[in-house]
Amino acid sequence: MENKHYNMFEIFRGFIAIAIAIFVAFILILICADDPGKALECLLIKPIISNGALNTKSIFTILARMTPIIFTGLAVCVMFSANQFNLGGEGAVMLGGFVAALLGIYIPMASGVHILVAVLAGTIMGGLIMIIPAVIKVKLKASEMVCSLMMNYVIMYIILHFLNNVFADRSKGATQTYPFLNTAIIPKIIPTSELSWGFAIAILATVIVAYFMYRTRWGYSIRMIGINESFSKYSGMKVGSIIVLSQVIGGMLSGMGGAIEILGRENAFKWLDLPGYGWTGITVAILAKNNPIMIPFAALFISYLNRGCELMSIYAGVPAEMIDIIQAVIFLFFAAEHFLSGTRQKIVVKDAKEELHKKELATSGEGGNA
Amino acid sequence: MFHQLVDMVFSASFGYSIIRITSPILFAALAAVVAEKGGVVNIGLEGIMMISALFGVLFSYWTNSWLIGVVGAVVIGVLVAMIMAVFALKLKTDIILAGIAINLLGGGGTVFLLYLFTGLKGNTASLTTPNMLTPKVNIPLLKDIPVIGQIFSGHSVLTYVAFLLVILVWVLLYKTAMGLRIRAVGENPNAADSVGVSVLKTQYIALAISGALAGLGGAYMSMYYSQSWNIGIVAGRGFIALAAQAMGQGEPVGAMLSSLLFGFASALGNKMEGMQGFSSYLVASIPYAVTIIGLVIYAMSTIKKVKRFKDSDK
Numbered sequence: 001m002e003n004k005h006y007n008m009f010e011i012f013r014g015f016i017a018i019a020i021a022i023f024v025a026f027i028l029i030l031i032c033a034d035d036p037g038k039a040l041e042c043l044l045i046k047p048i049i050s051n052g053a054l055n056t057k058s059i060f061t062i063l064a065r066m067t068p069i070i071f072t073g074l075a076v077c078v079m080f081s082a083n084q085f086n087l088g089g090e091g092a093v094m095l096g097g098f099v100a101a102l103l104g105i106y107i108p109m110a111s112g113v114h115i116l117v118a119v120l121a122g123t124i125m126g127g128l129i130m131i132i133p134a135v136i137k138v139k140l141k142a143s144e145m146v147c148s149l150m151m152n153y154v155i156m157y158i159i160l161h162f163l164n165n166v167f168a169d170r171s172k173g174a175t176q177t178y179p180f181l182n183t184a185i186i187p188k189i190i191p192t193s194e195l196s197w198g199f200a201i202a203i204l205a206t207v208i209v210a211y212f213m214y215r216t217r218w219g220y221s222i223r224m225i226g227i228n229e230s231f232s233k234y235s236g237m238k239v240g241s242i243i244v245l246s247q248v249i250g251g252m253l254s255g256m257g258g259a260i261e262i263l264g265r266e267n268a269f270k271w272l273d274l275p276g277y278g279w280t281g282i283t284v285a286i287l288a289k290n291n292p293i294m295i296p297f298a299a300l301f302i303s304y305l306n307r308g309c310e311l312m313s314i315y316a317g318v319p320a321e322m323i324d325i326i327q328a329v330i331f332l333f334f335a336a337e338h339f340l341s342g343t344r345q346k347i348v349v350k351d352a353k354e355e356l357h358k359k360e361l362a363t364s365g366e367g368g369n370a
Numbered sequence: 371m372f373h374q375l376v377d378m379v380f381s382a383s384f385g386y387s388i389i390r391i392t393s394p395i396l397f398a399a400l401a402a403v404v405a406e407k408g409g410v411v412n413i414g415l416e417g418i419m420m421i422s423a424l425f426g427v428l429f430s431y432w433t434n435s436w437l438i439g440v441v442g443a444v445v446i447g448v449l450v451a452m453i454m455a456v457f458a459l460k461l462k463t464d465i466i467l468a469g470i471a472i473n474l475l476g477g478g479g480t481v482f483l484l485y486l487f488t489g490l491k492g493n494t495a496s497l498t499t500p501n502m503l504t505p506k507v508n509i510p511l512l513k514d515i516p517v518i519g520q521i522f523s524g525h526s527v528l529t530y531v532a533f534l535l536v537i538l539v540w541v542l543l544y545k546t547a548m549g550l551r552i553r554a555v556g557e558n559p560n561a562a563d564s565v566g567v568s569v570l571k572t573q574y575i576a577l578a579i580s581g582a583l584a585g586l587g588g589a590y591m592s593m594y595y596s597q598s599w600n601i602g603i604v605a606g607r608g609f610i611a612l613a614a615q616a617m618g619q620g621e622p623v624g625a626m627l628s629s630l631l632f633g634f635a636s637a638l639g640n641k642m643e644g645m646q647g648f649s650s651y652l653v654a655s656i657p658y659a660v661t662i663i664g665l666v667i668y669a670m671s672t673i674k675k676v677k678r679f680k681d682s683d684k
Contacts, residue, residue, distance in 0.1 A: 032486050085466050132662075140669035145413065145466070146616050147665060149609040150658045157655030165649055282470055319485045324478025331471040336461035 005347050013340050014287075017333035018301075021326045028325065032318055039316035043308035046315075060193035062307045064265065066299040068093065070202040071257025072281025073288065073295040074209045079250035080282075081213065081290055083226040086247050088133055088148030089254045089278030091155035094271060095129055096122035096255025097262035098159045101177060101269035102167065104184030104262075111183040118184050119259040126255015127248045129155065134247035138240040144247070156274050163269065177269040186264040196264035203296060205253065210292035212249075222246045254278065283327050286335050302327070378641050385521035387640065392633030393529040394419075394595060397587030398611030399618065399625040400532075400539050401580040406620050407543060408576025409556035413469030414454050415584045416608025417476025422447040422588030424480045427494045427599045428487055430502040439502060440528070440589045447585020448578050450475075455577040459570050473608075481601055493600035494592075504528050504594045526594040528586060533626070535583065540622045542579075552576050584608070606658075613661040617668050628664065635660045 025043065033039035047058050072089050079086045100122035109117060133151060137144035169178045186196045213219035221242045225232045233239045257277060262269060284302055288294035306323050313320035333339050378384055398415050405412035412418075422443040430439025454472050458465040484490055488497070504526045513523035543549035554562040555572040563569050587607070592599040610632055617631075618624025635657040643650040 028482070028486070087470075136662075136666060136669070140666060140673060142665045142669035143612075143616055145411075146609070146613045147662055149606075150613055150661045150665075153606055153658040154655045154662070157651045157658070161649045161651035161655075164651060279470070279474070282467075283474075286467060319482045319491070321478035321481040321485075324474045325482055328471040328474040328479060331474065332457045332463055332468060333461075335463040335467045335471075336457055338460065338462040 005351050006344075009344055009347050013344075014334065016340065017330055017336075020333055021329040024329050025322065025326050028322060029312075029318060033312075033316050035316060039312050039318050042312040042315050043305075046311045047304055047307040057193060058307060058311075060190055060195040062300070062303045063199055064194040064196065065303045065306060066296065067196075067198045067202045067264065068257045068261040068275075068277045069280045069284050069299045069302060070206060070296055071253050071260070072277045073284030073299055074205060074281075074292055075250040075253035075257070076278075076281045076285035077288065077290050077292050077295060078209065078213065078222065078246050078253065080285060081226045082222045082243050082246040083229065084134075084137065084243060084247060085145045086130070086133055086148045086250060087145055087278065087282075088130055088151050088251065089281050090274045090276070091148070091152035091278070092126035092129055092251045092254035093258035093261070093275055093277050094152075094159060095155050096126040096258030097271060097275070098122075098163075098258075098269060099125045099255075100184075100259030101180065101262050104180040105167075105178050105268075108181060109183060114181065114183040115186055115263065118263060119256060122259025122262075123252045123256040126258065127252035129255075130247045130251025131244065134244040138243050152274055152278075160272065163272075167269075169268065174270065175272060179268045180263065180266075184263055185267070186260065194265060196260075198260035198264035201260060202257075205256070206292055206296055209253070213292055218242070218245065254281075280327075283331050286331055374645065375642070379638070382517045382520035384637060384641065385517075386524070387637040388630065388633045389521065389525060389529060390595070390633075391636045391640075392629050393526070393532045394587045394590045395607050395611055395614060395632055396532045396536070396626055396629040397528075397583050397590060398608050399614035399629045400535055400622060401583035401587070402611050402615035403618070403620060403622055403625050404539060404543070404552070404576055404583065405580040406615055407556045408552045408573050409559060410458065410465050410573050410577055410580075411469070411612075412451070412454075412577065412580045412584075413466050413612065414450070414472030414476075414608075415469075415580075415587075415611055416604055416606065417469070417472035417474070418447050418450045418581055418584040419588035419591065419604045419608050420473075420476030420480050421450050421483075422585035423592035423603055424484060424494075424588075424599050426585075426589040427497065427502065427592045430593060431494075431497045431499075434499070434501050436502055436504050436593060439593055440504065440586070443589035443593075444582045444585040447581040447583075447588065449581070451577045451581025451584070452574070454581075455574050458577075459573055476604070477601075480599075484599070493598060495598040495600070498598045502593060503597060504589070526590065528590045528594060531586065532590070535586075536622050536626045539583075543622070548575065587611075610657070610661060613665060617661065617664045619668065631664065632657050632661060 026040070029039045029043070030036050046055065047062060048055055050058070072093060075089050100118040103118040103121050104114070129151070133144045133147040136142045136147050163177065164175060167177045169176055186198050189195050189197055189199065213223065221232065221237050225237065225239055225242055229239060261277070280302060284295060284298045287298035287301065305326060309320045309323040312318045312322070398419060401415055402412055425446040426439045426443030429442030430436050433439070450472060454468045457463040458468040481492065484494065490496065506524050507527050507530060509523045513519040543553060551562065551567050551572045552575070554567055555569050559569045588604070591603050596603050614625050614628035614632060617628040618626070639653040639656050642648045642653045
């Protein structure tokens with residue numbers, strides 16, 4: 001039986017974690033802002049309402065920024081569900097973006113087909129690259145975490161090599177590629193905003209991943225391996241292949257996120273560093289408790305905070321990096337299984353007693369009838 | 371070109387730069403070794419190094435003493451490791467997630483803290499004075515020996531501390547009661563618990579030592595290697611240290627050898643950058659690729675060993 005009180009408590013606990021983080025943010029703002037009131041307004045209200053009216057431009061920006069972190073959040077969801085701490089999302093995002101960008105620049109295709117091919121190529125590259133840490137883990141028992149971390153740097157430097165020495169557009173002051181062909185640019189949902197149809201694809205991906213994880217045999221296997229690997233092995237699952245599968249799916253989602261981000265938000269490939277979406281994806285997945293359906297909400301929350309911090313740094317002089325402190329605090333408390341465990345214990349005990357009491361009443365009633 | 375490369379590798383200055391580059395990784399790798407022996411994965415090394423590097427500079431700036439700066443960096447390293455320990459051990463946040471959170475703090479959080487304390491944005495280059503940097507040590511006698519003196523003398527005092535710590539960590543782990551407890555807890559917490567060793571307390575201590583060592587690594591970066599703090603200062607060295615730990619089979623000496631291998635690859639990269647015909651970016655990726663290859667080779671050799679052991683059992 002699903003325990004209602006228990007679920008309510010989990011939600012309550014999440015809110016407390018967020019409240020603590022916001023409280024920490026308040027204190028930091030009080031210490032370092034010249035005008036704390038204004039800073040708070042920028043952080044909390046200005047992302048959606050400015051000067052008494054809906055700030056539509058900012059809202060679209062928030063939605064647009066959700067797109068890549070929905071993808072990486074989903075990727076982390078799938079990878080961590082199998083209990084694999086694969087941190088290669090960063091590299092896969094960058095690689096997916098780069099491959100999609102190259103196709104978008106150099107291979108002319110019919111409009112419609114072009115976007116599809118470029119994004120698919122980025123997706124496949126992301127998946128392929130994840131085979132490396134996954135197979136090393138499964139076949140050789142070497143840490144997928146260390147391997148994937150190192151791989152991120154290798155991917156970054158190799159991309160930077162090609163970007164600087166082969167594909168650079170020398171006519172520009174900054175290091176970047178030539179612009180994408182028009183057929184490769186993902187159209188915007190709202191023409192003047194940053195919000196592209198990539199956002200819709202992200203939502204679609206969420207639904208597909210949720211279906212995959214909870215309604216298919218593969219998804220079930222992935223989750224079961226995460227819960228109890230030995231059990232899965234002895235009940236006849238091909239643990240190795242399924243772990244590889246989960247990492248490849250994670251890589252594909254990351255690669256797709258990178259491809260859609262680059263073709264949807266930029267006009268040329270300009271990333272000179274790992275983009276950071278892989279790490280944010282971990283925060284998003286933690287907030288969503290590895291539940292794919294919750295990923296867009298968690299992404300919205302992080303994206304909102306991100307925009308708030310940005311506005312705060314523009315208008316109130318508080319460094320935008322405060323977002324990292326808020327994220328870290330939420331992250332720590334959200335993932336803390338024993339946070340407020342005393343209260344949880346009480347709820348569990350209380351429920352159990354009530355249950356027992358009901359049963360006693362029922363049996364004594366039956367006794368009376370007989 | 372190849373000839374030029376060989377000449378360079380066999381020069382004294384190349385040996386010197388290997389040691390210089392190895393030192394911070396060695397600190398962090400030892401930190402990883404101690405934590406791992408105690409059964410906790412300290413993936414927060416990167417963040418701890420960042421935070422310690424920043425506070426090392428700040429403390430030395432406030433007191434105009436490099437020594438207090440280094441001590442401050444160590445204390446902050448321990449504190450951050452303890453925050454991680456409270457969440458991971460008491461509140462049961464997964465240790466890897468706790469580490470990632472610490473890395474978040476170390477990434478953007480440090481920029482924020484720097485602004486909070488000094489009003490500076492991004493780096494501390496404007497604060498640096500010679501008194502704030504850890505001094506170079508010329509070792510008497512050794513420094514007069516040709517080649518060897520050029521390689522081994524004239525490093526930061528912290529470099530010698532790092533290599534000395536390899537021995538100290540080994541002694542701690544294998545010759546003291548505390549070390550025995552740490553290893554017992556890491557190997558089999560239930561068994562350790564059953565003979566009266568407090569698993570939690572021991573893991574707290576292991577993480578504290580790990581934090582102190584990573585703090586020294588941070589201090590080395592900002593108070594010697596880069597001579598100031600900036601956002602890109604640690605650049606994955608905390609992660610490389612984890613790889614060095616894994617490659618070095620979790621032992622202090624092994625971790626030192628893997629750190630040296632990384633130092634070698636990195637020094638080679640630095641030298642090749644200046645040469646014609648090499649892409650600086652591809653060269654920069656060598657150390658990371660070497661780490662993956664090393665990890666694979668080590669894992670393969672372990673599997674073979676296990677197989678041989680099983681075969682001889684039959």
